[in-house]
Amino acid sequence: MATLEIKDLHVSVATDDGAKEILSGVDLTVRAGETHAIMGPNGSGKSTLSYAVAGHPKYEVTSGSITLDGEDVLAMSVDERARAGLFLAMQYPVEVPGVSTSNFLRTAATAVRGEAPKLRTWVKEVKESMKELDMDPAFAERSVNEGFSGGEKKRHEILQLALLNPKIAILDETDSGLDVDALRVVSDGVNRFKASGEAGVLLITHYTRILRHIKPDFVHVFAGGRIVESGGPELADVLEAEGYVKYAGAEAAGV
Amino acid sequence: MTASAQPAVQRDKSHSHGAVVPESSRAEWFTSYDVGAFEVPSGREEIWRFTPMKRLAGLHTGAAATGSVSVVVDAPAEVTAESVPRTDPRLGAGGVPADRVAAQAYSSFTEATVLTVAAEVRSPAPVLVTVTGPGAGKVAYGHLQIRAELYSEAVVVLDHRGSGVYADNVEFVLADGAKLTVVSIQDWADDAVHVSAQHARIGRDALLRHTVVTLGGDLVRVSPTAAFADRGGEVELNGLYFADAGQHFEHRTFVDHAVPNCTSNVVYKGALQGEGAHTVWIGDVLIRAAAEGTQTYELNRNLLLTDGSRADSVPNLEIETGEIAGAGHASATGRFDDEQLFYLQARGIPEDQARRLVVRGFFHELLMKIQVPEVRERLEAAIEAELEAVGV
Ligand SMILES: Nc1ncnc2c1ncn2[C@@H]1O[C@H](COP(=O)(O)OP(=O)(O)OP(=O)(O)O)[C@@H](O)[C@H]1O
Ligand SMILES: [Mg+2]
Numbered sequence: 001m002a003t004l005e006i007k008d009l010h011v012s013v014a015t016d017d018g019a020k021e022i023l024s025g026v027d028l029t030v031r032a033g034e035t036h037a038i039m040g041p042n043g044s045g046k047s048t049l050s051y052a053v054a055g056h057p058k059y060e061v062t063s064g065s066i067t068l069d070g071e072d073v074l075a076m077s078v079d080e081r082a083r084a085g086l087f088l089a090m091q092y093p094v095e096v097p098g099v100s101t102s103n104f105l106r107t108a109a110t111a112v113r114g115e116a117p118k119l120r121t122w123v124k125e126v127k128e129s130m131k132e133l134d135m136d137p138a139f140a141e142r143s144v145n146e147g148f149s150g151g152e153k154k155r156h157e158i159l160q161l162a163l164l165n166p167k168i169a170i171l172d173e174t175d176s177g178l179d180v181d182a183l184r185v186v187s188d189g190v191n192r193f194k195a196s197g198e199a200g201v202l203l204i205t206h207y208t209r210i211l212r213h214i215k216p217d218f219v220h221v222f223a224g225g226r227i228v229e230s231g232g233p234e235l236a237d238v239l240e241a242e243g244y245v246k247y248a249g250a251e252a253a254g255v
Numbered sequence: 256m257t258a259s260a261q262p263a264v265q266r267d268k269s270h271s272h273g274a275v276v277p278e279s280s281r282a283e284w285f286t287s288y289d290v291g292a293f294e295v296p297s298g299r300e301e302i303w304r305f306t307p308m309k310r311l312a313g314l315h316t317g318a319a320a321t322g323s324v325s326v327v328v329d330a331p332a333e334v335t336a337e338s339v340p341r342t343d344p345r346l347g348a349g350g351v352p353a354d355r356v357a358a359q360a361y362s363s364f365t366e367a368t369v370l371t372v373a374a375e376v377r378s379p380a381p382v383l384v385t386v387t388g389p390g391a392g393k394v395a396y397g398h399l400q401i402r403a404e405l406y407s408e409a410v411v412v413l414d415h416r417g418s419g420v421y422a423d424n425v426e427f428v429l430a431d432g433a434k435l436t437v438v439s440i441q442d443w444a445d446d447a448v449h450v451s452a453q454h455a456r457i458g459r460d461a462l463l464r465h466t467v468v469t470l471g472g473d474l475v476r477v478s479p480t481a482a483f484a485d486r487g488g489e490v491e492l493n494g495l496y497f498a499d500a501g502q503h504f505e506h507r508t509f510v511d512h513a514v515p516n517c518t519s520n521v522v523y524k525g526a527l528q529g530e531g532a533h534t535v536w537i538g539d540v541l542i543r544a545a546a547e548g549t550q551t552y553e554l555n556r557n558l559l560l561t562d563g564s565r566a567d568s569v570p571n572l573e574i575e576t577g578e579i580a581g582a583g584h585a586s587a588t589g590r591f592d593d594e595q596l597f598y599l600q601a602r603g604i605p606e607d608q609a610r611r612l613v614v615r616g617f618f619h620e621l622l623m624k625i626q627v628p629e630v631r632e633r634l635e636a637a638i639e640a641e642l643e644a645v646g647v
Contacts, residue, residue, distance in 0.1 A: 054601050057593060082603035094598035098616025107612065108602035143616070144598075160602060 001032040002069055002085060002167035002200060004053070009064035011045075011052045019060070022048045024225040026064070030168055030200040037203045037211055037236060040222030041244045046204045047091050049222075050170045054088040055081050068168065083112055085167030089157035089174050091204075096144035101156070102126070104144045105163060112164045129162045132192070134185045150177035158189040168200045169193065175210035187213030208240045223247040280573060281509060281541040286351035290317070290362040293355035302354055305535040305567055307503055310474045312394060312420040312448050314356045319363075322389030324397050324421055326368050329383040334409060335371040343367065346400060349426025350454025350480055357452035357478070360396045360422040367398035370411065374430070378409035381627050388417030391446050397423035403433035403461070410436040412630055418444040425453040429461040431485065436464040438630055442637070443472035451477045457517075459485035466625055467523075469496040469504045470637050476505040483517040492521045494536070495621045495634070497641045498564070500529025508553070509539040512546035521553035524621055526614060527564035528641070535567045538584065547578035557588040558617055560610075611642050 011023035022045045030036050040046055052059045053066055055078040066073040068084055076084060096104065105126060110116045117125070130137055133155045145153050154174050161169055171190065175183055191214060194201060203214060211219075211233065219235040220227045221244070228247045229235070287293065296315050298308040303315075312318060328336040339346070346367055352358040372378055389395035401411055413425070429435055441449055449472055455463050469475050481490040490510060498504045510519040525534045536555045557566035570584040591613060599609035618638060625631045 054597075056597055077606065078597060078600035079603050079605050079609070082601055088601055090598070090601075094594045096595050096598065096613065096616055098619030099612050104599070104602075104612070107604055107608065108599075111603035111605065111608075143619075164602065 001198065003032070004030045004086070004168045004200060004202075005065075005067045006053070007065045009049070009052065009066065010062045011048055012060050012062050013048075013058055014060070019062075021062070022059075022225050023052065026226050028202075028220065028227060030202050032167065032200050033197045034218065035194065035201040035203060035214060035216045036218045036220060037205060037216035038220045038222050038227075039205060039236065039239050044222045045225040046222050047172055048225075050088050050172045050202075050204060053081075053086060053170060054078060079111065082164075082166075087161055087164055087166035087169045089154075089161060089169065089171040091172040091176070093145045093148075093153040093157055095146045097146050099144050100140070101142055101144050102140040105140075105160065108160065109163055126163065129159055132162070133159055133189050134182075135159065151179065151182045154178060154186060155182065155189075158186050161193055162189060165193070166199065168202070170202045170204070172204045173206065174203075175205055175207060183210060184213060190214050208236045211236050221247055281511065281539050282543065282573070282575075284353055286353045287358055288347060288351060288361045290355060290358040293358050296355055302507070305505060305537075306476060307474065310448065310503065311356070311450070314359060314394070314420065314422050314448070314450055317359065318394045318420070320394055320396050322393030322395050322419060324389055324395045325387045326397070326399070327385045327387075328368065328370065329385070330370065331378055331380045331382070333372070333376050333378050334382050335373070337369045337371075339367050339369050341365060341367060341398070343369065345369065345402070346398065346426070349400060349428045349456050350482065352424060352452055353480070354452070354478070356422050356450045357424055360398070360424050360450075360452070363396035364398040364423070367400060369400045369402065371402045372404060372407040372409040372433075372435075374405040374407060376404075376407050378407075381410040381412050383412050383414065385414045385416070386421075388415070388419035388421055388443065388447055391418040394420040397421065399423065400426040400428065401435065401437070403427070403429045403435040405430045406432040408434040410627055411438075412627060413437065413439040415439070415441045415443060415449060418446050420448040422450040423452070425451060427453070427455040427463060427465070429455065429457045429463055431458040431460060433458060433461045435462070436626060438466045438468060438625060438627065439477065440630070441467070441469040441472055441475045441477065443475065445471065445473060447472040448474045449476070453477065453479040455479070455481040455490065457481060457483050457488040457490055460487035462489045464491045464493070464624070466493040466495070466621070467506060468494070468634060469506070470641070472502065472504070474503045476507070478507040478509070480509045480511070481519065482511040483514050486514055486516045488514075488517040490517075490519045491624070492519070492523075493621055493624055494523035494525075495618055496523075496525040496534055497638060498525065498527045498532040498534050499641070499644070501531045503533045503535075505535040507535075507537040507539070510541070510551065512540070512542045512549045512551065515546055516548040517546065518550040519553075520551070522621060523555045524557070524618060525566060526558045526560055526617065526641070527566055528560040530563035532564035533566075536569070538570045540572045540582070540584075542572075542574045542576060542579055542582065544575045547576055548580050549576075549582065550580040551582045553584045555586045556617070558614065559588065559590050560614070611639075614638070614642060
């Protein structure tokens with residue numbers, strides 16, 4: 001059973017005024033079958049955490065460790081991490097002009113699965129996954145994320161989640177920008193992924209509404225670059241009612 | 256990504272109060288068929304300042320022809336191919352040389368190739384013109400004219416290959432309603448020097464799709480010029496180039512809007528890799544006072560794949576009338592977009608493969624515009640080979 005273990009993680013970014021620390025000691029363990037929700041004010045470092053796990057070159061890990069089933073994730077390149085079973089649904093998916101979505105999906109699936117999927121079953125697989133996510137098959141012929149609406153980009157992320165079937169998925173604000181119907185469609189997609197019980201989910205969100213569709217086992221409050229409180233699902237309701245004022249200075253209080 | 260866009264030069268002659276039109280205005284450019292009418296350029300002139308003059312092999316200082324190119328035309332029966340003497344009265348109708356090397360070529364060629372698509376004829380297959388250089392160390396001049404008569408339709412591929420030094424003029428004369436698609440491929444050997452002035456004269460409601468593809472040669476300088484003879488004309492000037500270490504590829508487009516209601520679209524994209532790879536794109540568009548209802552857009556993008564390469568990009572839009580339908584330009588030169596690479600790698604795609612996907616994607620839009628499948632496939636393979644070469 002897969003385990004992602006983050007220990008005392010410190011992460012900096014380079015700025016014009018030198019390195020700036022954004023994560024200041026994150027400890028978190030996500031096991032297969034578990035769903036963790038992370039909630040916290042804007043700018044507290046939630047996306048930074050997800051990028052650091054995925055290996056974005058902009059974020060430098062200055063100390064601490066990340067392991068997946070005991071393997072040192074920090075020693076892996078970005079693509080090795082993905083092939084090892086980590087997946088990040090991005091808050092702002094990137095447009096790649098001129099690269100068709102179908103080519104992209106097949107190239108990614110080939111890389112992650114270690115062999116090219118058989119063409120006939122692959123086409124069917126993609127079609128069915130798109131249908132489940134209420135995506136027009138025409139998206140397959142468009143350039144990756146180019147001109148997709150915010151909601152369409154998020155569905156495309158979950159489509160990739162379904163096709164790449166990782167061990168641990170980090171979903172960074174996958175719910176933001178979705179209308180009620182899209183939220184349900186996307187949540188159903190995540191729940192199908194979870195259903196095997198063999199995958200772990202780390203869900204970053206500002207809103208409890210997605211947690212009504214995707215039930216978390218644990219809720220963590222993120223503030224000032226680390227987890228400041230952890231609890232069960234009930235913690236989300238407390239946060240919704242009271243905000244983050246309690247956890248951070250007034251400047252970080254806005255949600 | 257660093258973006259550089261020069262401000263458009265905007266002038267309204269009615270308000271100029273005797274102001275001096277800048278020397279660089281395309282409207283004031285000198286043109287002549289006669290090489291003697293041009294001074295020998297020093298290299299400091301605006302139109303030569305990017306070109307490494309030492310590598311021109313004397314094309315600008317009067318180098319005499321010491322060889323000749325071979326021109327092989329593979330055309331369907333519907334298209335007439337002739338070899339004509341320089342006195343043929345049809346020659347020169349497409350445009351007049353605007354720099355000394357073009358005038359040198361015009362003054363020096365002995366024989367021209369003329370291709371004619373007769374009125375209302377639609378060429379059933381692409382016309383292939385293969386031009387092979389004079390050989391290493393030799394200098395040659397040439398001339399080609401393509402005539403698309405009333406309402407005719409054709410696709411012409413100019414394929415330049417081989418070694419040596421070559422300067423030429425290519426004319427496209429489009430009668431009213433003609434549709435001509437041209438792909439000019441410069442796939443020269445490493446030693447080759449090619450300076451090509453390509454002139455288009457576009458009739459009423461005629462359409463020219465012109466694509467330049469420059470892949471090989473030591474120094475390649477192509478100057479496509481499009482002028483509208485009457486209303487309703489449309490031109491697409493597309494370009495795709497891939498420069499390796501030490502290569503100088505220069506493309507200077509000029510669209511002259513002198514009549515109303517014409518449309519022009521210029522899209523040039525290049526990739527550079529290796530020490531000393533240098534590309535230049537100069538995109539001049541002139542919208543003269545009479546050219547009301549003009550619609551124009553030009554774009555140049557360059558992708559620097561390695562350190563040590565350099566791309567110059569200068570859009571220049573001169574507008575002399577306020578009554579235009581639309582005018583815009585964009586220019587950007589940058590390295591690989593790290594975010595794109597990250598996104599692809601985060602889906603398990605290894606870095607080298609991700610880079611290739613991004614470069615192919617970068618050129619995709621232009622490749623799709625090339626409607627000749629054989630040519631498109633050849634270019635895709637050439638781009639693939641270029642990427643292979645640096646292990647990108
Ligand atoms: N490249 C960078 N240069 C400077 N500061 C950065 C950089 N990247 C992130 N930061 C800063 O790090 C902090 C954390 O950003 P991050 O995106 O991780 O926050 P977040 O919790 O995901 O916020 P949100 O809820 O708005 O998505 C912010 O203050 C942000 O401005
Ligand atoms: Mg964020």
